[in-house]
Amino acid sequence: MADTGAPLWGGRFDAALHPAIHEFTGSLHFDRRMVRHDLIACLAHARMLRERRILSENEASAILVGLSEILREIENGTLAVVGDEEDVHSWIERTLAERIGDDAKRLHTGRSRNDQAIIALRLYVRERLEDILSGVAGLQRVLLETAAEHRETFLPGYTHLQRGQPVSLAHHLLAHVAALSQDVERLQSAHAAAGTSPLGAGALAGSSFPLDPERSTALLGLDATFTNSMHAVADRDYVLDAAYACAVLMVHVSRWADEVVLWATKEFGFIRLDDSISQGSSLMPQKKNPEAAELLRGKSARTIGNVTGLLALLKGLPLTYNSDFQEDKEPLFDSLDTADWSAAAAIAIARGLHYRTDVMAAALEGGMLTATELADHLVRQGVPFRTAHEQSGLAVRAAEDEGVELWELSMDSLRAVCPSVAEGVLDELRPAQAVASHDSPGGPAPVRVAEQQAAAESHLTALESWLEGRSPAPIYAAHAEDGLLDDTIPAGEPG
Numbered sequence: 001m002a003d004t005g006a007p008l009w010g011g012r013f014d015a016a017l018h019p020a021i022h023e024f025t026g027s028l029h030f031d032r033r034m035v036r037h038d039l040i041a042c043l044a045h046a047r048m049l050r051e052r053r054i055l056s057e058n059e060a061s062a063i064l065v066g067l068s069e070i071l072r073e074i075e076n077g078t079l080a081v082v083g084d085e086e087d088v089h090s091w092i093e094r095t096l097a098e099r100i101g102d103d104a105k106r107l108h109t110g111r112s113r114n115d116q117a118i119i120a121l122r123l124y125v126r127e128r129l130e131d132i133l134s135g136v137a138g139l140q141r142v143l144l145e146t147a148a149e150h151r152e153t154f155l156p157g158y159t160h161l162q163r164g165q166p167v168s169l170a171h172h173l174l175a176h177v178a179a180l181s182q183d184v185e186r187l188q189s190a191h192a193a194a195g196t197s198p199l200g201a202g203a204l205a206g207s208s209f210p211l212d213p214e215r216s217t218a219l220l221g222l223d224a225t226f227t228n229s230m231h232a233v234a235d236r237d238y239v240l241d242a243a244y245a246c247a248v249l250m251v252h253v254s255r256w257a258d259e260v261v262l263w264a265t266k267e268f269g270f271i272r273l274d275d276s277i278s279q280g281s282s283l284m285p286q287k288k289n290p291e292a293a294e295l296l297r298g299k300s301a302r303t304i305g306n307v308t309g310l311l312a313l314l315k316g317l318p319l320t321y322n323s324d325f326q327e328d329k330e331p332l333f334d335s336l337d338t339a340d341w342s343a344a345a346a347i348a349i350a351r352g353l354h355y356r357t358d359v360m361a362a363a364l365e366g367g368m369l370t371a372t373e374l375a376d377h378l379v380r381q382g383v384p385f386r387t388a389h390e391q392s393g394l395a396v397r398a399a400e401d402e403g404v405e406l407w408e409l410s411m412d413s414l415r416a417v418c419p420s421v422a423e424g425v426l427d428e429l430r431p432a433q434a435v436a437s438h439d440s441p442g443g444p445a446p447v448r449v450a451e452q453q454a455a456a457e458s459h460l461t462a463l464e465s466w467l468e469g470r471s472p473a474p475i476y477a478a479h480a481e482d483g484l485l486d487d488t489i490p491a492g493e494p495g
């Protein structure tokens, strides 16, 4: 067993594996990123075996000491996961055998690589979702801070990419914050979905040893224990949930990024990109390209493809474990990486945007954006809405003919087409006033925006304390008591 690369299942085989098949079926090059998570789960399993007296004190201690040593070296970067093993699970067993000898062979009692691989992946997914959630929190924080400065900055709101009605920049930014809040819920629910432990399910049929799966669950700080051993090894819903949550997040980020690209054009001009977030052209010296924002938009595509690929992978698979499952990791890792890196880039981009409030103000002119206000004013004077809409349209035409804004029409010109208008109507047609009057719940009026800010702020604070409240799994404290592990070990990116 100590031979590098010797498989875990040699007994009934005469011939060595064909090199092409070994290479083809191996997953070490991508599943080694779960080494730390697998080691933690091994520790929980070994401790449970000791508590249940399935392993003796001595056997279990040797295993726990060996695993802790490997974990510590992985954490501090003195040990790298390299070798000819078929996967990270085999690598751990071989490395442990090199250090403690035959006792290493007892670790796999009451366990299969099927439940082992799943627990490692579940722990890994939870950690990465936490990283992504803290990225989303960071992005929301920047957008909220910017919104706070712009409750009285007005610009057109668009439908069909045509100027529609005036809104405040704060209201506009809070729309993105609201989308991200939905991502937070989705990511947290994917996090919860990954929190069921499969340990004790074995290959598919549990075990004849007196295992205590609830104990492994508790040691790992997970929320729930599997209820059906076959489902435990066949279930990949948590993979789908995580990939989907990442994809929707990326779709939201891409829509925001597209706005950055659009607003940075000369044609729009609502923002100026800081030099730190824009790139030049190799040929056209004048260019300043929003390449990072374009890439955010572009990178969303792969996360969508990953969800589709994962669904296709799982469709029609028979119970229980199938090697096809090995293919779930690369697309999932890609989605987690993409969401994580994108959130960090999005934060940098959001911080590097200079909003050009003068250009936004200018965009409110010439488009008759308050024609709806005029119609609503007429309705308040008793005119049926359909008639008011018609009369307001005539006023728009009059203003266009005279080359003035709606609020610059004379009362005489206005009365000629809208006979019911009351005094003071012209002020109501000014953009700032129009925004202030839209004080229906969730609307752009500063008083409503203040409410949205408060709600978004408390949602974000709840997320921030959820993230801070994530403590190391109880296994660390249990092992610290034995002097095996330091519970201050940082949870960094594994080797």
Ligand code: ARG
Residues within 6 Å of the ligand: 027, 031, 087, 089, 113, 114, 117, 321, 323, 325, 326, 327
């Ligand atoms: N490399 C496998 C995976 O990624 C680990 C589980 C293997 N189990 C087995 N019976 N071959 O899913």
